[in-house]
Amino acid sequence: MISVVLPTYNERDGIGELVGEILAVARRAQLDLEVLVVDDDSPDGTAAVVRDSFRDEPAVRVLVRRGERGLASAIRHGLREARGQTLVVMDSDGNHDPALVPLLARCAEDFDVVVGSRYVLGGGMMTSQFRYWSSYAFNILVRIILAQRIHDNLSGYLAFRRGVLDRLDSTIIFYGYGDYAIRLLWQVLRDGGRVLEIPTVYRFRRGGESKTRFFAYFWTYLASVLRLRFRLR
Numbered sequence: 001m002i003s004v005v006l007p008t009y010n011e012r013d014g015i016g017e018l019v020g021e022i023l024a025v026a027r028r029a030q031l032d033l034e035v036l037v038v039d040d041d042s043p044d045g046t047a048a049v050v051r052d053s054f055r056d057e058p059a060v061r062v063l064v065r066r067g068e069r070g071l072a073s074a075i076r077h078g079l080r081e082a083r084g085q086t087l088v089v090m091d092s093d094g095n096h097d098p099a100l101v102p103l104l105a106r107c108a109e110d111f112d113v114v115v116g117s118r119y120v121l122g123g124g125m126m127t128s129q130f131r132y133w134s135s136y137a138f139n140i141l142v143r144i145i146l147a148q149r150i151h152d153n154l155s156g157y158l159a160f161r162r163g164v165l166d167r168l169d170s171t172i173i174f175y176g177y178g179d180y181a182i183r184l185l186w187q188v189l190r191d192g193g194r195v196l197e198i199p200t201v202y203r204f205r206r207g208g209e210s211k212t213r214f215f216a217y218f219w220t221y222l223a224s225v226l227r228l229r230f231r232l233r
């Protein structure tokens with residue numbers, strides 16, 4: 001089974017459509033798949049929207065965390081609750097194209113982590129040019145500092161087997177924001193794991209607002225990378 005983990009915070013505008021698309025993709029590809037929405041008690045009622053829309057759909061589960069917030073810890077929670085042997089993490093706003101789920105899941109059988117990547121041939125971002133180029137530049141910095149070859153450390157669209165996750169030290173990966181992915185990939189590579197990047201084009205988010213505070217996160221992410229480089233974490 002494949003488990004798709006969707007962390008949500010105030011994503012009521014687009015979440016229903018996305019979950020519907022994922023289920024349709026799974027049906028077409030004849031995949032055994034579940035969707036886990038991990039909502040941090042969004043004030044806009046995201047969880048209720050999903051519950052109401054997919055009341056008769058056992059493949060959709062909604063997990064609500066109360067009194068707790070954070071992208072990485074929400075993903076960790078979802079991964080723990082997931083029943084699948086193959087795990088997929090993606091944005092819940094429509095940025096990531098669900099049509100890629102079957103390919104990501106298939107490749108995760110042969111690779112340790114599969115990344116939906118904006119920065120390999122065929123990848124891209126239909127959204128902001130500024131975000132595209134600043135993220136591109138930051139990714140180059142990551143590659144230089146960590147001396148590795150991943151083009152997109154921050155895509156947030158990932159697939160891996162449960163066994164891979166079990167071998168990782170989750171407590172020093174799943175905190176903070178999107179920087180968790182840098183730590184995850186770093187640990188996998190450090191242990192000799194194989195990472196595959198598959199091109200993906202970011203689509204426009206469907207309603208709602210981005211939670212990425214770009215300038216604040218730049219420093220947080222840089223600090224995370226330097227900590228890895230100097231083996232502080």
Ligand SMILES: Nc1nc2c(ncn2[C@@H]2O[C@H](COP(=O)(O)OP(=O)(O)O)[C@@H](O)[C@H]2O)c(=O)[nH]1
Nearest residue numbers: 007008009040069070071074091092210211212
């Ligand atoms: N559960 C949970 N999800 C979050 C939190 N912050 C962001 N997200 C989700 O993480 C994903 C990435 O955030 P997003 O705002 O799309 O960032 P962007 O793609 O960089 O603009 C989205 O699906 C958000 O709803 C949080 O604190 N808790």
Ligand SMILES: [Mg+2]
Nearest residue numbers: 091093095205
């Ligand atoms: Mg997004």
